[in-house]
Amino acid sequence: MNATFQELHIDQLVIHAKNVRNDVGIVTDLANSITEQGILQPLVVAPAIAGEGYTIIAGHRRYAAAKLANVDSLPCVIREDLDTEPKQLVAMLVENTQRADLTPVEEASAYQTILEFGDAFNVKTVAKATGRSQSHVRKRLLLTKLNEDAKVRLEEQTLNVDQALVLVDFAADEAATERLLAAAAQSPREFAFRVEAETRKRDLPGKLAALESELKEAGAKYVPESELYSGKYTKIYENEDNELTTAQHVAAGDLASIDRNWGRLSWYSKPSKAAKAKVELTEEEQEAKRRDAELSAALDIAHAIRAEHIKQVIASPPEGAADEALYRLLVRQLHSHVNLFAEITGRHPDSESDHQGIKAALADMTVEQMALLLHLAERSQEDELLKLWAWDAGDYRHSWYGGPKAWIEDLGSVYHYELSAVEQEVLDHFQQLHDARLAEVAAEELEEGEDDDA
Structure with missing residues (x-):
């Protein structure tokens, strides 16, 4: 790096025509500071590519504040090595990308300008020069595809970068972009709903073509x-609820219907003679059915949004979410196990329906304690273990999920309980009975086999 220090007159300094920053912001406070204490940090400049003077590489805010403060000369570090426009632009970008107030749109525009200088510059070289990842640079470059309205919203921070990257997928569709921007202004949930709806609408022609081709090949009516x-x-069936193939529906004489607004395939049974004789629906009733179909399709989108939201919450639970989930599960379970709750916690709610009382008591428990209490309320078979049959693993009542046998296993694996000698004796007693019965059956089968041979 070839650099020298020099005081330069303010008239010798010029702003680069492709300056990375579009707006230096309000510099009144900085101008007042310069008036009182002078410029503490020198500007970085380079010889102008065309004409005389020096191009500002770093220090545009200080330059603007100095003009406001009527300062004649500024301390500058002159970079003689920045002797081409690409070098100067990269240097400006490197300096400005380290600043928190550089907007995503400004950053994207700078990356794009550098790439336009020729083959010597690509995503890899830009990423290396700026200290950013290649993925970061690529994502910023995508923002250059946004329309001006979206860029303004991004600058104003009424649209976040993640939402802007979604809008890039719809950059060729102005109407869809406007609908998405309107949804983003309402709420994140509305934006997510509109993204799913617009994605399905965009993919609709291909989906319809595939459905029509499949139905035609099968000879569907x-x-x-x-x-x-x-x-x-x-x-009869609609979309993923269907358990039959298209060929099976056609063979059964079912009729197809495609909702061309949503790409939903439904199957209908042929009307019977009785159905034909039935009074047809009025226009108002038919319109109500059409409306129901539209609402049903909208709920399908809402379901997809909820599923994605729940997946994200489970992947990265918000603070307090796990506690609230356990609270709600426990309150539901324990309102019918009040005595068990009181025995374990030493606190007794006012009544079996006292959800708030139970929840207040649970607030003193750790997540681990609540998890064990929930397991106890859900799985406990302690009342059954007072009955002798519950210790007989061969009893038919052990076949249902969560029965006494499963609870005995949980006592060991979850609660680290070791069976007492009496309990083991009961288990052994029933095991001996079953072993004896098996021996009797084996002997009977052997005897029958010998009689057949004779």
């Missing part, structure tokens, strides 16, 4: 569009 909501036809 359709429900007449004019009679779809007439009441003559009974819906």
Whole structure:
């Protein structure tokens, strides 16, 4: 690096035509500071590529504040080695990307400008020069595809980077972009819903083509569009609820219907003679059915959004979420096990329906204690273990999930309980009975076999 220090007159300094920062912000306080104490940190400049003077590489805010404070000369570090526009732009980018107030749009624009200088610059070289990851640079470059409205929202921080990257996928569709921006202004949930809806709408032509091709190949027949909501036809299956193949439906004589607004395939049974004789639905009733179908499709999108949200919450639980989940499960379980709750915790709610009393008592417990208490309320078979049959593993009542046999196993694996001599004696007693019975059956079978041979 070839650098020298020199005081330069403010008229010798010029802002680079492709300056990374679009706005230096309000510099009044900085100007006042310069008036009182001078410029404490020198600007970084380079010889102008065209004409005389020096191009500012770093220090645009100090330059603007100095002009406001009527300062004539500024301390500068002159970088003689920055003798080409690409070098100067990279240097400005490196300096500015270390600043927290550089906006994503400004950063994206700078990366794009550098790449336009030629083959010597690519994502890898830009990432290396700026100390960013290649993934970060690629994502920022995607932001250059946004329309001006989206860029302004991103600058104003009414749209976050993650939402902006989603909008990039719809950059070619202005109408979809506007709908997504409107949804983003409402709430994250509305934005997620609209993204799912727009994604399905975008993918709809391909989905419809695939469905139509499959139905044509199978020789399927359709429900007449004019009679779809007439009441003559009974819906059998819809989309993933279907357990039959298209060929099986066709073989059964079922009729297909494709909702071309959502790409939903439904199957209907042929109307019977009785159905044909049935009074047809009025136009109002048919319209109500159409509305129900639209709402059902919208709920399908809402379901997808909820599923993704729940997955994210489980992957990275918010603070207090686990406690609240255990609270709610325990309150539901323990309102019918009040005596057990009182015995374990030493606190007794006012009544079996006193959810708040139980929840207040649970607040003093750790997550580990609540988890064990929930397991106890859900799985305990202590009342059954007072009965002799419960210790007989061969009893038919052990076949249901969570029965006494499973509870005995849980006592050992969860509660680290070792069976007493009496309990083991009971288990051994029943085991001996079963062994004896098996021996008797084996002897009877052997005897029958000998009689057949004779």
